[in-house]
Amino acid sequence: MSIRISESEAAAFFRERDRFLIFTHNSADADTVGSARALVLALRKLGKQADAFNREGVPARLSFLRPEEVFLPELPPLEGRTLVSVDVASPRLLSEPESAFVFALSIDHHMVNSMQCERLCLRDDFPAAGELVFLLLKELGVAFEREPDIAEALYAAISSDSGGFRYASTRPDTMRCAASLMEAGIDFARINRLLFECKTPVEVAIEKLGYERLELLFGGRFALLAVTQEDLEKAGATAQDCEGLNQIPRQIAGVQASAVIRPKDGEIKVSLRSNEDVDVASLAATFGGGGHFHAAGFSVRGGTVADVRRTLLEQVEGVLL
Ligand SMILES: [Mn+2]
Numbered sequence: 001m002s003i004r005i006s007e008s009e010a011a012a013f014f015r016e017r018d019r020f021l022i023f024t025h026n027s028a029d030a031d032t033v034g035s036a037r038a039l040v041l042a043l044r045k046l047g048k049q050a051d052a053f054n055r056e057g058v059p060a061r062l063s064f065l066r067p068e069e070v071f072l073p074e075l076p077p078l079e080g081r082t083l084v085s086v087d088v089a090s091p092r093l094l095s096e097p098e099s100a101f102v103f104a105l106s107i108d109h110h111m112v113n114s115m116q117c118e119r120l121c122l123r124d125d126f127p128a129a130g131e132l133v134f135l136l137l138k139e140l141g142v143a144f145e146r147e148p149d150i151a152e153a154l155y156a157a158i159s160s161d162s163g164g165f166r167y168a169s170t171r172p173d174t175m176r177c178a179a180s181l182m183e184a185g186i187d188f189a190r191i192n193r194l195l196f197e198c199k200t201p202v203e204v205a206i207e208k209l210g211y212e213r214l215e216l217l218f219g220g221r222f223a224l225l226a227v228t229q230e231d232l233e234k235a236g237a238t239a240q241d242c243e244g245l246n247q248i249p250r251q252i253a254g255v256q257a258s259a260v261i262r263p264k265d266g267e268i269k270v271s272l273r274s275n276e277d278v279d280v281a282s283l284a285a286t287f288g289g290g291g292h293f294h295a296a297g298f299s300v301r302g303g304t305v306a307d308v309r310r311t312l313l314e315q316v317e318g319v320l321l
Contacts, residue, residue: 002106002120007132010121011139013105014043020050021076023085023103025093027240027264028058030195032087033065034157035107035133038150039086040070042137045147051076055095059240064194065153087129089290090114092299107132109161111281112290127169130157134177144180151184156191164196168294203244205235210245210260216252217313221320223249224313226261228305239264246271256320257283261308267299268308276321283319287312 005013014020022039024032036052043050051072058067083103088094089110091101106117109126123132134154138144144151158178162170165178182188199207209231215224225248232238242262249258250273257274270287272280274294281296289298300308 002117007135017082021081022052024054025088030160031157034153035086035129037153128158128161130154145183148184151181152186155181206237220254221256223255223258229263271297
């Protein structure tokens with residue numbers, strides 16, 4: 001059992017210790033990477049030893065966050081290191097043997113957090129872990145207007161997970177937080193372009209195939225896109241090239257919820273999205289997954305894409321309006 005702590009208690013926790021290793025989740029996005037980068041840079045400024053780690057590595061599209069400056073290529077000896085996770089909801093989202101680590105602190109914004117941790121600093125009303133890290137670093141005395149590297153990392157984190165400040169999770173305080181980060185003179189337009197308006201040719205190829213596979217079901221209320229290993233090979237794509245697929249089915253007018261089903265690391269990964277009042281977090285939970293009200297997911301070991309599609313569709317009608 002972990003104890004829940006506030007941002008200021010988390011700041012005190014960082015002040016009391018000297019050597020940190022910050023873990024991010026797999027299929028790393030700008031929220032987990034930007035939050036980890038901001039934490040590492042800020043802790044180093046405070047004279048502490050801090051590094052980040054993710055065995056899977058950081059995808060090339062996030063190279064503008066300069067992961068090589070903060071991520072270690074290999075897991076270092078853990079002796080004397082304080083382990084912290086950021087934006088990681090479950091140990092299954094780490095490339096580590098399950099239950100390998102007990103984290104001293106988990107910083108998160110997911111509704112359900114099943115990390116093995118001594119302390120949990122969680123705000124499930126925040127659109128991004130980056131907003132929580134912002135508050136925490138503010139408590140630690142970071143002057144963002146004079147720290148463009150930290151400001152840039154947190155801006156990318158928050159903009160990414162809030163869909164460019166468009167999702168319902170965006171709060172007035174999120175905008176105030178972004179405004180403070182902009183005071184550092186960061187090139188926020190470039191960050192947003194790299195996050196939302198930039199695709200590799202391979203990503204475009206797999207999206208093109210995705211459009212061909214798109215299905216509209218339940219009277220147009222549910223959209224589904226399932227791609228197979230063969231499709232990935234045809235497009236020359238890896239699992240990391242498929243993140244953009246999630247945007248395709250959800251944007252069709254009249255669609256209340258959507259799913260993208262695809263192979264990843266020997267499992268079948270299902271990403272669920274919804275608009276308005278449909279709760280996909282509880283739909284994911286029926287399959288042992290989790291996430292947010294409007295964005296959730298789960299993975300299935302064994303079986304085929306077609307099997308997973310069938311099992312999912314049996315549960316879908318119950319959540320539609
Ligand atoms: Mn996040």
